[in-house]
Amino acid sequence: MRVLAAMSGGVDSAVAAARAVDAGHDVVGVHLALSRMPGTLRTGSRGCCTVEDSNDAWRACDKLGIPYYVWDFSERFKEDVVQDFIDEYAAGRTPNPCMRCNERIKFAALLEKAIALGFDAVCTGHYAKVVQDGNGNMELHRAADWAKDQSYVLGVLTHEQLRHSMFPLADTPSKAEVRAEAERRGLSVAKKPDSHDICFIPDGDTAGWLAEKIQMSTGDIVDESGAKVGEHPGANAFTVGQRRGLKLGTPAADGKPRFVLEIRPKENKVVVGPQALLAIDEIRGIKLSWAGEPIPQALAGIPAAGLAEPAMSETFDCHAQVRAHGDPVPARARVEMTDDGGGSLRAELLVTLIEPLRGVSPGQTVVLYQGTRVLGQATIDTARSLARPAL
Structure with a gap:
């Protein structure tokens, strides 16, 4: 297969690309330039997408003997991720920019361009797994290393996108093994710190950054x-x-x-x-999408076409997760087709949490699981406790 390896400049993407080469694929590396004015150096593990990261990505590709390119996605990133982040906070919501970046940049804009250029798949260093079921449908599952699992931020991927996604680190038991492999391969990023925090706010001062924008x-x-x-x-x-x-x-x-x-x-x-009032046991989500084909219960009761009045699906058991590194809690969910206020119907996800969660905010993303499989996701519109009246 012709594979486009997304090279962030970190150890995960470098090893993922190396494994794709070992598997016999025709691999080309690409680094996404997401800012027209990137910092010249990282500050420890804060931030990413800097000039240093670009150079590290180039060195990894050179070591692997694969072509290397830099694609400028800065305008798309500014509009679809950074401006979305500002707009959501301005509306009183708490967005997840990593979800938007995966949805709109890495697995929409990048994948779309890759397919147009004749590539069969995009390879990344995400810790997640794509599985094909008995009917040939693609499913997204958690990685072997749950401590590093990144399936939550990939919950926005559609069935078609999963068909063209490759995650070579899926079955790796630990990040330590990835670093050891990078060192054996002579990759200079073997000991490079992981990036964290929001990439476009590298100093971590979100409030200060927003004060300049809102x-x-x-x-x-x-x-x-x-x-x-x-x-x-x-x-x-x-x-x-x-x-x-x-x-x-x-x-x-x-x-x-x-x-x-x-x-x-x-x-x-x-x-x-008080902290006790942070407990939430009902979430209503909008902008619903399924990671692969929806399970039958999520469609049962909702006509496939010609829907003219509100309807709801069957209720199904699942686990709900609202943060990238949060613990999933048991829940029951159903899809509701409701009036969007403009005379049309929209799909909403109603999730009742069997174990309450604290600090859930509109704008966050709720991702549903059954076992290790990611069912889909929705943006949280409202979150409330059934035990207390609205504030």
Whole structure:
């Protein structure tokens, strides 16, 4: 097969490309330039997509003896990932930029261009697994190393995208083995630190970065009863579950810490309260997509075409995960076709959590699993506790 290896400049993508070469594929390496003004050097493990990363990717390709190219996706990244991040925070939601990058850049724009150029698949260093079922349908599953599993951020991939995706690290039992392999192969990135935090905010100061992009204005911090307990410099800089940086002028009656429970950008208010009120047991998601073919229960009860009125699918058991490194919890879910407010119907995902989760925020992504298989994902529109009234 002709394989396009996405080379981030890290050890995972380098070893993945090496394994693709060993498997006999015709491999070409490509590094995505996601910024017109990248930093010249990384700061430890913070950030990625820098000039240093580009050079590391080139050295890896040179060592492997494969062609190397740099593709400029900076404008697409700026619009589809960075601006989306700003817009979501401006609306009081907490987005996941890695989900958007995988959805719109690495497995939409990149894959689309690769196929147009005659490549059969895109190879990446993600820790996840693509499995073909007995009917020839592609499924996305967790990697062998659950500690490094990245199937959550790949939950946006469609069946067609999975058909052209290659994850050579799927069955690797640990990251230590990947580094050891890189060292045996003489790859200079063998000991390079993993990148973390948001790549376009390498110093990790999300609030400070947003303050330069979103017009902030001071407003009230209120408790769950609506009483003012402090002021904030801008509601958009807060996230649900946040404890630090609240600077409340009025302590809680019981003296215990308070957490952000809700953000109301239209009112420019931040609602705080005790940690117990962060527990969420019902999630409603929009922008639903399936990773592979939907399971039968998710379609049962919903006509395939000509739907003119609301409908809902059967309820199915699953596990729900709302953070890349969060623990999945048992849940029950169903698909509901509801009025979008404009006279049309849209698919929504209703997830009832059997074990409550804390700090769930609109804008995050809920990914559903059955065993190791990723069923699909949705963007969280609302999250609430069934045991308490709305704030």
